[in-house]
Amino acid sequence: MGGFVERTRTGMEGLDELLNGGIPKNAVVLISGGAGSGKTVMGLQFLVKGATQYGEKGVFVTFEETRDDILGQAAQFGWDLAKLENEGTLKIVTFSPSKHHLSFVNFQLDEMINTFKPSRLVYDSISTIGVYAEILADVETLASLGIKKEDLATELRSDAITRRAVMDIMSKLKGYRLTSLVISELPKQSNFLSRDTVSEFAADGIIVLHCLERKEKKIRALEVLKMRRTQHSMDLIPMLMGENGIEVLTKEKVY
Numbered sequence: 001m002g003g004f005v006e007r008t009r010t011g012m013e014g015l016d017e018l019l020n021g022g023i024p025k026n027a028v029v030l031i032s033g034g035a036g037s038g039k040t041v042m043g044l045q046f047l048v049k050g051a052t053q054y055g056e057k058g059v060f061v062t063f064e065e066t067r068d069d070i071l072g073q074a075a076q077f078g079w080d081l082a083k084l085e086n087e088g089t090l091k092i093v094t095f096s097p098s099k100h101h102l103s104f105v106n107f108q109l110d111e112m113i114n115t116f117k118p119s120r121l122v123y124d125s126i127s128t129i130g131v132y133a134e135i136l137a138d139v140e141t142l143a144s145l146g147i148k149k150e151d152l153a154t155e156l157r158s159d160a161i162t163r164r165a166v167m168d169i170m171s172k173l174k175g176y177r178l179t180s181l182v183i184s185e186l187p188k189q190s191n192f193l194s195r196d197t198v199s200e201f202a203a204d205g206i207i208v209l210h211c212l213e214r215k216e217k218k219i220r221a222l223e224v225l226k227m228r229r230t231q232h233s234m235d236l237i238p239m240l241m242g243e244n245g246i247e248v249l250t251k252e253k254v255y
């Protein structure tokens with residue numbers, strides 16, 4: 001297999017093992033799963049371990065929760081995000097689709113990444129773009145995306161905007177020199193790995209988080225569906241969420 005590939009450690013030893021050492025540096029990886037599957041916790045762990053174990057700066061971008069929600073959720077696992085922010089190894093950035101235009105979000109991200117120069121970024125979540133698209137299905141936005149209003153029915157228009165906006169964000173992330181986890185909320189009934197149906201193709205990697213019902217018990221599991229530039233396991237691997245965060249159990253079987 002190809003030459004030497006620099007890696008970004010995920011902050012989960014078991015997951016690094018599945019990936020032959022970690023995520024290839026500068027990759028954009030989709031973290032896909034249903035509500036409560038552990039996407040946000042995994043994103044936080046990626047940044048906290050990055051900062052504390054590897055001295056890498058990280059940014060957590062959220063559209064879903066307030067800053068206090070995020071601080072509180074991290075504290076559950078003993079992670080002091082405010083301390084990391086004070087030390088200059090972490091930034092939490094919150095946006096709201098009801099308050100901020102998508103072009104403002106993208107502009108702010110650009111500015112922040114160029115000045116803060118993080119090695120890691122978590123985008124929670126790309127599914128929010130669908131909400132933006134409904135708000136932004138106006139003529140001006142369509143024009144800026146090269147879409148003519150009369151060419152599209154209303155519902156197609158917001159789908160087209162979503163896809164285009166998602167592609168824009170994915171290619172933007174690929175242009176930065178950082179490794180990113182892009183969280184995608186997975187609907188229960190879907191053949192796709194993202195709501196927008198395009199980010200899964202644009203991503204360099206895809207990790208799916210599952211919550212399985214087994215013998216009246218819920219089991220958390222994870223699978224790496226795709227990871228460009230590296231070999232990886234394709235097995236369904238159990239994971240635990242304990243007081244120290246997520247643990248990926250490579251030695252056990254899901255049954």
Ligand SMILES: Nc1ncnc2c1ncn2[C@@H]1O[C@H](COP(=O)(O)OP(=O)(O)O)[C@@H](O)[C@H]1O
Pocket residue numbers: 033034035036037038039040041042076077241242243
């Ligand atoms: N302190 C904790 N210990 C163990 N599990 C927890 C703890 N806090 C939250 N959880 C579990 O994590 C889930 C939420 O994970 P989260 O990453 O927010 O999910 P997602 O972002 O995929 O919706 C909760 O539903 C709960 O099952």
Ligand SMILES: [Mg+2]
Pocket residue numbers: 039040041064124
């Ligand atoms: Mg979440």
